[in-house]
Amino acid sequence: MAEPENTGAGEGPEPFMQQLLNNPFLLLFLGVLFPSVLYTIWGIIEVASIPVGQ
Amino acid sequence: MAIVPIKGNWWNAPVERTEALWIGIALVWAIIMFFMMPYWHMVGNQNLSTEAYKVTPDAYEAKVDAFVEKYQVREEGDTGIPVVKPPAGGDVYLLARQFEWYPIVELEKGQNYRIHVSSMDVQHGLSIQPANINIQVHPYYEMIFNATPTDAGEYGIVCNEYCDIGHHTMLGKLYVK
Amino acid sequence: MSNFRTCPETGFKIDLDAEKLIKWNAVTGVVFLLVGGFFGLLVALTRWPSVHLLPADLFYLALTAHGVDILLVWIIFFEMALLYFCSSVLLQCRVATPKIGWLAYWLMLGGAALGNVVVLMGESSVMFTSYVPLKADPLFYLALILFAVGALVVCFIFFGTLVIAKREKTYEGSIPLVTFGAMVAAIIAVYTIASGAVILIPTLLWSLGFIPYVDSLLYKVIWWGMGHSSQQINVSAQVACWYAGAAVLFGARPISEKVCRTAFLMYILFLQLASAHHLLVEPGLGAEYKIFNTSYAFYLAVFGSMVHGLTVPGAIELAQRRKGYTKGLFEWLRKCPWGHPAFSGVFLSIVIFGFLGGISGVVLGTEQLNLIMHNTIYVPGHFHATVAGGTTLAFIGISYWLVPTLWQRELAMPGLAKFVPYLFGIGISGIALFQMGAGTLGVSRRHWDMTFADSALTYDYPAAAHLLMALNGISAIIASVAGAIFCLQMVLTIIGKKKAAPAELPAAPQAEAIQGHGHGGGLAVPGTFVLALVFLTSFVLYYFVNWKYLSEIWILS
Numbered sequence: 203m204a205e206p207e208n209t210g211a212g213e214g215p216e217p218f219m220q221q222l223l224n225n226p227f228l229l230l231f232l233g234v235l236f237p238s239v240l241y242t243i244w245g246i247i248e249v250a251s252i253p254v255g256q
Numbered sequence: 257m258a259i260v261p262i263k264g265n266w267w268n269a270p271v272e273r274t275e276a277l278w279i280g281i282a283l284v285w286a287i288i289m290f291f292m293m294p295y296w297h298m299v300g301n302q303n304l305s306t307e308a309y310k311v312t313p314d315a316y317e318a319k320v321d322a323f324v325e326k327y328q329v330r331e332e333g334d335t336g337i338p339v340v341k342p343p344a345g346g347d348v349y350l351l352a353r354q355f356e357w358y359p360i361v362e363l364e365k366g367q368n369y370r371i372h373v374s375s376m377d378v379q380h381g382l383s384i385q386p387a388n389i390n391i392q393v394h395p396y397y398e399m400i401f402n403a404t405p406t407d408a409g410e411y412g413i414v415c416n417e418y419c420d421i422g423h424h425t426m427l428g429k430l431y432v433k
Numbered sequence: 434m435s436n437f438r439t440c441p442e443t444g445f446k447i448d449l450d451a452e453k454l455i456k457w458n459a460v461t462g463v464v465f466l467l468v469g470g471f472f473g474l475l476v477a478l479t480r481w482p483s484v485h486l487l488p489a490d491l492f493y494l495a496l497t498a499h500g501v502d503i504l505l506v507w508i509i510f511f512e513m514a515l516l517y518f519c520s521s522v523l524l525q526c527r528v529a530t531p532k533i534g535w536l537a538y539w540l541m542l543g544g545a546a547l548g549n550v551v552v553l554m555g556e557s558s559v560m561f562t563s564y565v566p567l568k569a570d571p572l573f574y575l576a577l578i579l580f581a582v583g584a585l586v587v588c589f590i591f592f593g594t595l596v597i598a599k600r601e602k603t604y605e606g607s608i609p610l611v612t613f614g615a616m617v618a619a620i621i622a623v624y625t626i627a628s629g630a631v632i633l634i635p636t637l638l639w640s641l642g643f644i645p646y647v648d649s650l651l652y653k654v655i656w657w658g659m660g661h662s663s664q665q666i667n668v669s670a671q672v673a674c675w676y677a678g679a680a681v682l683f684g685a686r687p688i689s690e691k692v693c694r695t696a697f698l699m700y701i702l703f704l705q706l707a708s709a710h711h712l713l714v715e716p717g718l719g720a721e722y723k724i725f726n727t728s729y730a731f732y733l734a735v736f737g738s739m740v741h742g743l744t745v746p747g748a749i750e751l752a753q754r755r756k757g758y759t760k761g762l763f764e765w766l767r768k769c770p771w772g773h774p775a776f777s778g779v780f781l782s783i784v785i786f787g788f789l790g791g792i793s794g795v796v797l798g799t800e801q802l803n804l805i806m807h808n809t810i811y812v813p814g815h816f817h818a819t820v821a822g823g824t825t826l827a828f829i830g831i832s833y834w835l836v837p838t839l840w841q842r843e844l845a846m847p848g849l850a851k852f853v854p855y856l857f858g859i860g861i862s863g864i865a866l867f868q869m870g871a872g873t874l875g876v877s878r879r880h881w882d883m884t885f886a887d888s889a890l891t892y893d894y895p896a897a898a899h900l901l902m903a904l905n906g907i908s909a910i911i912a913s914v915a916g917a918i919f920c921l922q923m924v925l926t927i928i929g930k931k932k933a934a935p936a937e938l939p940a941a942p943q944a945e946a947i948q949g950h951g952h953g954g955g956l957a958v959p960g961t962f963v964l965a966l967v968f969l970t971s972f973v974l975y976y977f978v979n980w981k982y983l984s985e986i987w988i989l990s
Contacts (some may be wrong), residue, residue: 213265216267217632220267220607222810223267223607223613226592226616226620229620229698229701230592230619230623233620233621233623233701234624234627236701237662237705239708240706240726240730241658241659241708241709244722245654245655245709245712246651246655246724248718249651249717249718251717252310252650252716253309254310254311254314255309257609257686258609258676258677258687258693259523259676259943260523260609261605261606261609262609262944262945263605263947265947266497266607269691269949271689271692273957274688274743274956274961274962275688275689275740275743275747277745278739278965279740279864282736282740285732286732286735286739287731289728289735289976290728290731290732292980293728293801294607295797296801297720297801298984300801301816301990302801302983302984303801303989304800304804306717306719306720308715308716308717322486322634333889334889339890344962348766352476361758378641378649379564379567379649381808382878383875384987385875385894386874386895388874388986389987390804390806390809392714392715392716392807392808394649394715394716396651397649397718401990402989402990403987404987406988414875416807416808417564417808418493418560418879418880419567419785419881420567421490421558423879423880423983424880424888425883425885425887425888425889426888427889428850428890
């Protein structure tokens with residue numbers, strides 16, 4: 203049951219985004235890095251910046 | 257099917273129209289929702305102040321006691337909780353502890369107050385009902401926010417952060433005249 | 434050396450070591466679902482004011498146990514089973530280090546058992562969140578840490594199995610989308626558990642007296658890195674189950690791998706940021722921090738969920754249209770196997786998670802709207818829709834397919850199975866709606882007595898609030914009955930009648946090439962598009978209604 207459509211998915215080098223998405227360890231690294239920096243570390247800085255009262 | 261591997265350069269396959277359309281719509285909605293928050297900071301009347309200080313429970317309690325002494329007008333209830341009427345535009349000091357809110361304050365409708373709140377022991381939840389204003393109260397932190405009551409009446413201050421076995425008995429009061 | 438067998442229904446090559454790990458993790462999960470569900474029922478019957486079943490101390494105990502057993506133990510054990518399945522079985526390779534998988538299993542079981550025993554002893558009723566300075570028995574924190582370490586080990590075994598599959602070339606091309614979704618869950622789990630370790634280890638030391646104090650605000654920031662992210666593991670795993678359900682029940686293919694995987698990428702990068710929506714009314718945290726994080730970075734992860742919300746039903750619609758169900762906008766939907774519990778479980782999961790869970794979650798997590806919702810019972814209303822109505826129901830659905838298939842047994846009481854997802858869905862939807870309603874009226878979460886009978890002062894919630902808590906109790910009964918039937922069915926199936934083996938084993942599934950969607954002009958999946966627009970309309974309306982509610986409270990700045 204051939205689908206005679208040009209899906210553009212056939213030949214050529216693997217697209218860059220596809221390579222990225224095919225790399226579990228790179229994704230693991232990004233998935234830990236992003237929340238660690240943007241949520242955890244930024245949050246710790248926010249708490250540490252609360253001034254001491256008089 | 258989603259349970260088998262996929263061969264070829266699937267990244268290059270064109271996106272079907274329904275999906276493309278929905279992606280556009282969803283992105284627009286996402287951006288609208290995002291900008292509602294800074295927008296409300298600019299034009300809205302309900303934003304939580306970020307003013308806070310590190311404080312010790314003893315030092316904070318001293319401030320509350322001074323506030324009560326200065327502005328107390330009467331007492332209420334069997335336990336003699338002080339009712340305090342601060343001047344309009346002034347500072348209001350509330351503390352939370354296992355298992356009471358102290359003191360009872362009497363505010364004026366339409367006037368602004370600088371409300372200070374902190375805990376003497378564990379975390380508590382300041383929940384002003386029926387206005388349904390809910391703020392977290394920590395020990396060692398004094399939070400300060402501006403509030404202008406818009407409706408007169410008798411409000412309950414429920415604790416809505418679990419603070420151990422007496423949590424559900426913790427109920428304060430606030431009057432707006 | 435690994436031994437394999439071939440699945441007589443699907444043709445997949447199954448590593449026997451992986452099979453054992455899948456089965457034991459799944460069954461253990463279901464046992465804790467039963468235990469945790471029972472605690473939940475007790476809680477709901479206590480919060481029903483005229484029933485008020487448990488005394489206060491047992492209520493807070495049961496609530497702590499319910500949180501730990503459902504939010505952590507049931508769901509993560511089941512997800513471990515999914516991780517093994519999505520790697521070893523779907524990639525048809527041997528699982529990495531099965532012996533270590535067993536070590537992890539015992540760590541998790543030991544932690545879960547210890548945690549339950551410690552809570553039942555009564556000195557650790559600190560809720561699942563265990564906010565300092567509330568102090569639990571040190572063994573409580575140790576139990577959570579052991580459980581978490583075990584789960585982390587399984588996540589690494591998952592990645593190791595991906596490496597093995599690639600090295601031994603057991604598959605061609607890119608990993609299946611379902612495996613990709615499981616991988617996203619595993620990635621989030623690594624961040625989740627690392628956050629848990631960072632905060633629970635010092636808290637354990639504090640409970641033992643080795644550290645004088647743990648800052649309560651800092652605790653919340655780091656704890657929620659674990660607390661909410663653990664629920665995002667659920668979101669990814671549940672979405673993976675949606676795609677799996679569409680595949681096994683319809684032969685449905687994702688319309689675009691690029692779109693689906695990019696939506697999952699949004700999860701990887703941004704889903705965990707929303708831990709910040711637990712911090713929106715805390716002292717001293719800046720508005721920029723709150724807005725950026727609570728929005729999952731410009732709502733990009735919400736965008737990802739909205740995409741999955743279209744692509745899964747869309748794939749089903751396309752598969753149905755190809756089968757000939759092309760009449761009008763919705764024949765494809767009418768002709769779905771509504772009596773098949775795997776389908777109804779997955780479909781209800783999509784609807785409940787989207788309409789009730791997702792919308793309420795975004796509203797709850799909007800910086801200023803949180804002021805009228807934080808710590809009210811609206812919050813559990815939201816997360817019963819997501820965790821119970823979304824994830825648990827998706828897992829129940831997928832189990833109705835997976836358990837008979839993997840154990841090669843006939844489903845016990847199949848006539849009853851038809852009704853279970855609907856019953857569970859109705860019950861959980863009731864819990865969600867009634868709790869959200871009560872929360873809108875200001876009823877507090879985690880609270881033993883909304884009448885304040887033991888207080889010096891008085892406050893009366895409106896009568897409607899009491900009614901809503903009664904309706905919540907009734908809904909909980911319905912959901913508990915359905916959940917219990919499911920657990921019973923799973924046990925009876927596993928020990929029940931074996932399936933007759935087919936004469937011939939099917940061929941092992943192969944990698945597929947991209948298929949065109951077969952549409953020149955127009956929309957390929959118009960029915961799904963209409964449903965998505967209905968969803969969006971509900972979302973927009975409810976979202977702005979809440980800004981209206983907010984504008985009516987006191988002026989705050």
